[in-house]
Amino acid sequence: DAMVIQNPRYQVTQFGKPVTLSCSQTLNHNVMYWYQQKSSQAPKLLFHYYDKDFNNEADTPDNFQSRRPNTSFCFLDIRSPGLGDAAMYLCATSRGRDTQYFGPGTRLTVL
Amino acid sequence: GNSVTQMEGPVTLSEEAFLTINCTYTATGYPSLFWYVQYPGEGLQLLLKATKADDKGSNKGFEATYRKETTSFHLEKGSVQVSDSAVYFCALSDPLSNDYKLSFGAGTTVTVRA
Numbered sequence: 001d002a003m004v005i006q007n008p009r010y011q012v013t014q015f016g017k018p019v020t021l022s023c024s025q026t027l028n029h030n031v032m033y034w035y036q037q038k039s040s041q042a043p044k045l046l047f048h049y050y051d052k053d054f055n056n057e058a059d060t061p062d063n064f065q066s067r068r069p070n071t072s073f074c075f076l077d078i079r080s081p082g083l084g085d086a087a088m089y090l091c092a093t094s095r096g097r098d099t100q101y102f103g104p105g106t107r108l109t110v111l
Numbered sequence: 112g113n114s115v116t117q118m119e120g121p122v123t124l125s126e127e128a129f130l131t132i133n134c135t136y137t138a139t140g141y142p143s144l145f146w147y148v149q150y151p152g153e154g155l156q157l158l159l160k161a162t163k164a165d166d167k168g169s170n171k172g173f174e175a176t177y178r179k180e181t182t183s184f185h186l187e188k189g190s191v192q193v194s195d196s197a198v199y200f201c202a203l204s205d206p207l208s209n210d211y212k213l214s215f216g217a218g219t220t221v222t223v224r225a
Contacts, residue, residue: 006154031211040198042215043155050211057212090154097206099145100213102155 003027004103006091012109013081021076021106023091032074033100034066035090043090049074078108086110113138113208117201117216124191124223132186132219134175134201142203144168144177144184145213149198158186158199191223 004025013019023032030051035043047056049068063085065077078085088107092100118133136142143162147155159168164179173188184201201216 004154033211040149040218040220042200042218043213045212048211055211088154092155094211097204097211099143099157099160100204101157102147105154107152 004091004093004101006089006103006106008106009104010107010109012111013078014111015083016080019078019081019108021078021089021091021108023074023076023103024072025091025093025103026072027093027095027101028071029093029095029101030071031094031096032068033092033094034064034074034076035092035102037088037090037105046076081108081110083110113142113203113205113214115201115203115214115216118219119217121220121222124221126193126223126225127190128223130186130188130191130195130221132199132201132221134184134186134216136182136184136201136203136214138182138203138205140205140207142205144175145202145204146173146175146184146186147200147202149200149218151197155200191221193223193225196221196223 007022033048034046037043046060068074088105091103094100114137145160146158148158159170161168161177167176175186198218202213
């Protein structure tokens with residue numbers, strides 16, 4: 001089945017130690033998104049890629065960066081994780097402005 | 112701007128009870144409307160959607176009708192099961208806006224007791 005895959009499902013890192021989260025998709029969608037979700041709050045959009053064009057939300061901290069080496073993969077890099085960055089990170093994809101489909105998420109713990 | 116107001120929870124129901132979660136929206140254009148469901152420890156799953164006025168989305172016994180006159184998209188299910196326990200998010204996207212952002216409601220936690 002076509003889907004959005006996130007790895008790992010659970011990630012533990014230390015305060016200040018860089019971490020990378022991975023997302024891949026088999027839907028061949030041209031838009032990929034990264035959301036941060038805390039404590040069953042609504043997801044908050046960090047940034048998205050439209051094809052290779054990167055679009056950062058105005059309030060996304062500089063500590064968060066992203067890479068999209070090809071259509072299928074997108075990475076979220078957190079350069080120096082703080083305790084406040086512990087959250088669920090959700091990847092989503094869409095074809096243009098059509099419906100967004102989400103992956104299962106990566107739960108990040110910062111010690 | 113666009114916004115979604117969703118009935119606050121938590122909502123606790125007995126099995127086979129009727130569920131309604133209210134959702135109203137504010138949008139400048141003609142948005143598409145969605146209900147997503149999030150089971151514990153999981154990502155968001157699309158439950159149903161509607162893209163124009165009077166459309167009815169349905170899936171797994173859940174239904175919601177796009178009501179432009181009342182700017183609403185209320186979620187209903189006639190007989191809930193324990194497996195319906197989850198957080199439900201109402202969301203909209205505006206195809207005419209300059210951004211790709213989904214505007215989410217705050218989420219409603221539903222617990223169904225056996």
